[in-house]
Amino acid sequence: MTISVTRTRRAAAVGATALALLLGPLALTGGATPLPAAAPSADLPAGMVDALERDLGVPRAEAGQRLAFQADAATKVRTLTQALGATYAGAWVDPAAGTVHVATTTPTKVRGPMATGVTTVTVERTLAQLESLGATLDAAGLPADVATWYVDVPTNKIVVEAVGDTAAAAALVAAAGLPAEAVTLAAAPAAPQTFIDVIGGRAYYINSRSRCSVGFSVQGGFVTAGHCGTTGASTTSPSGTFRGSSFPGNDYGWVQVASGNTPRGLVDNYSGGTVRVTGSQQAAVGAYVCRSGSTTGWRCGTVQSYNSTVRYSQGSVSGLIRTTVCAEPGDSGGSLVAGTQAQGVTSGGSGNCRSGGTTYFQPVNEILQAYGLRLILG
Structure with missing residues (x-):
């Protein structure tokens, strides 16, 4: 079996390349139709x-x-x-x-x-067939040296990223029995890590020991990343309690806030204003998306893939959105939007906002469905 070994490359139609660089946790102890030349943007934040x-x-x-x-x-x-x-x-x-x-x-x-x-x-393979190949990798289990797999829609292949040497990725693909022509191996110099460090992108604190960022307001509280706190963990600023948390496997949780806190359908743009949330319609691959987080503020990139599986040191998380947005520790749980549509909450990734990076997001609609929550709109 011969599998091509390359760096991950996006098709020209997408026009964005993810940079895989190191991130770590942060605790409190530490056929084209040209666009018009000008378009109104006065109504945008x-x-x-x-x-x-x-x-x-x-x-x-x-x-x-x-x-x-x-x-x-x-x-x-x-x-x-x-x-x-x-x-x-x-x-x-x-x-x-x-x-x-x-x-x-x-x-x-x-x-x-x-x-x-x-x-x-x-193309040769349907999206369902590609996702089925990825599910086979999940069933085999991602070893520590394999950072992630994702469906690369423009190339109609599964991309498997390994940390440094691609040998571990090749061994996983071979053991899972995936066809060589359906796989691209890619080298990532660092392993993804969770961003352990809230009100749409603003900070909140867990058990007075670590900081994360609020994802989106829901009736009674807010959604965020599951790795930020276990069920029953207490939060401050705003004060509340994790009523649900799933990590690894998923990376989602929701916090019920104490009386006196008012969830609002807004995301902090870290420029003195907010972006209102008007829905949660999924954006297409290649779309511009922006993330709000309490460490690096407001950052933008593009969607590279959906339904990606990532191997963190704590275990694998599946069904994530892969993007070229940068993030750093403390941004975990924060909001990802496409325009005014909620997309997901920050899970983890690699790189930083000085040299670039790849960041993964837990889709917000899955969180809402899992806990029977209703998104609060601005």
Whole structure:
């Protein structure tokens, strides 16, 4: 069996490369249609425009247009997903070029109004087949030297990242019996770690020993990362109690706040303002996303993949969103948004906000469903 060994590379349609660098925990003890040249952005929070320009080089005049495009694209992708059914192999967008790509094993199904403005890519494997291959890796168990696997939709392959040498990833793939042509091995110089360090991105404290960040307000409290606290753990600023926590396997939890605290549907943009949360519709691969956290504030990047499994030192976590957003210890649990749509809470990753990094997020809709919670909208 021969498996290609490469650095993880994103397709040109996505146009973003993740940098895998070291992060550690922090405790209190320590077919393109060009976009118009100018687009209104006056209605966007200044902090969001600043961060998109700083982190992704998005011209300020085009920020509003690009975000509007990706919101429309998310609706189009949802329609394509339903229409293609079992033949669907994923979709991705490029907000800068204004393109929507959909992959399928049966391209003739992309027809009629839903084909307008869509580039169809014919592939060998459906998204369900790729995710099934990933589930096989989960069943085999990720060894300590394997950092993550994820579905790379633009290349129609599973990417398995190992820390440094890819030998451990190759051995896992071989032992799991995955076909060589469906796998890309990638070398990551450091292992992902949880960001043990809240009100949409603002700090909160767990058992007076560690700091994390609030994800999103829900009725009665807020959601955050599961690794931040176990069920029953107490919090301060705001005061509350973890009523549910799942980690590893998942990385989600929810905190019921004490009376006197008022959950609001807002996320701190760390520029003197807030971003209101209007829903939780999933963005497409390639979409711009921004994260709020109590260590590094407001940072932006792009979505690289969904349903990624990550091997932390504490164990594997599955079903995560992989992004190029940077993060650092203490940002854990914080909010990830696409425009004003809630996406997930910060789980962990590698790298930092000085040299770049890869960060993984627990999808917010899964948390809401797991605990029967209702997102509070701004």
